Amino acid sequence: MLSVEDVRSAYGRIEVLHGVTLHVARGEIVTLIGANGAGKTTLMHAISGVQPITGGKILFEGRPIAQLPAHARVAAGISQVPEGRQVFEPLSVKDNLRLGAWSRRASDLGDDLARVRELFPMLEAFWEKPAGMLSGGQQQMLAIGRGLMAKPRLLLLDEPSMGLAPKLVDHVLAVIRSLQHEGLTILLVEQNAGAALAIADRAYVLETGKVALSGNAVDVHSDRRVREAYLGI
Ligand code: ATP
Numbered sequence: 001m002l003s004v005e006d007v008r009s010a011y012g013r014i015e016v017l018h019g020v021t022l023h024v025a026r027g028e029i030v031t032l033i034g035a036n037g038a039g040k041t042t043l044m045h046a047i048s049g050v051q052p053i054t055g056g057k058i059l060f061e062g063r064p065i066a067q068l069p070a071h072a073r074v075a076a077g078i079s080q081v082p083e084g085r086q087v088f089e090p091l092s093v094k095d096n097l098r099l100g101a102w103s104r105r106a107s108d109l110g111d112d113l114a115r116v117r118e119l120f121p122m123l124e125a126f127w128e129k130p131a132g133m134l135s136g137g138q139q140q141m142l143a144i145g146r147g148l149m150a151k152p153r154l155l156l157l158d159e160p161s162m163g164l165a166p167k168l169v170d171h172v173l174a175v176i177r178s179l180q181h182e183g184l185t186i187l188l189v190e191q192n193a194g195a196a197l198a199i200a201d202r203a204y205v206l207e208t209g210k211v212a213l214s215g216n217a218v219d220v221h222s223d224r225r226v227r228e229a230y231l232g233i
Pocket of ligand 1: 011016034035036037038039040041042043083191
């Protein structure tokens with residue numbers, strides 16, 4: 001579904017992705033793990049179109065997308081849930097969700113809003129309240145819900161467990177799994193490598209802008225370097 005081939009990206013003259021190659025097949029959960037500053041968010045932004053690339057190719061469902069603006073990639077079926085949630089704090093929960101459907105120009109969002117309420121019942125009580133009133137965990141639910149409102153086929157999730165209480169982390173992971181069962185394909189960036197490897201089919205380890213290791217999640221989890229560097233074992 002997604003092919004990232006030899007992708008390079010830079011901030012000014014400083015290159016931070018040095019030829020990254022990564023593939024995501026339809027229906028998979030693929031996780032990208034790595035230390036702070038390895039380039040995980042930059043790669044997510046390169047796929048969603050927020051960050052330009054300086055080399056390589058990105059293909060979505062066989063079609064080159066690297067030249068498309070971000071909004072066209074959303075319309076093509078890629079939705080990003082950004083690191084740090086980035087909800088629109090003064091807007092209501094409902095309006096945040098409605099904005100997520102902007103690219104679809106749909107007139108009736110009733111069923112889609114109901115589906116988000118079903119996935120995240122805790123949002124219900126804040127439906128008409130400003131998103132800034134929500135806790136970090138609730139904002140994360142809202143950010144995922146907003147991403148789903150675009151009806152993506154590929155969901156990019158950047159650090160969804162960051163700053164959440166352990167119980168909420170479990171809930172978010174369970175939701176990610178259920179989205180996969182519904183047919184969604186997911187690329188998941190996580191610092192919480194243990195949690196990510198537990199739900200992923202395959203994994204890539206990014207180190208200083210390069211893929212250092214990749215494979216199925218079970219093999220990556222048992223790799224000695226991964227255990228020492230990312231799992232604290
Ligand atoms: P984290 O887990 O901390 O989010 P990451 O793996 O997502 O890390 P990136 O945020 O992609 O890493 O950062 C990769 C490199 O690019 C780092 O050296 C970072 O300092 C640098 N960088 C990120 N954003 C910018 C920016 N807007 N301008 C300049 N340099 C940046």
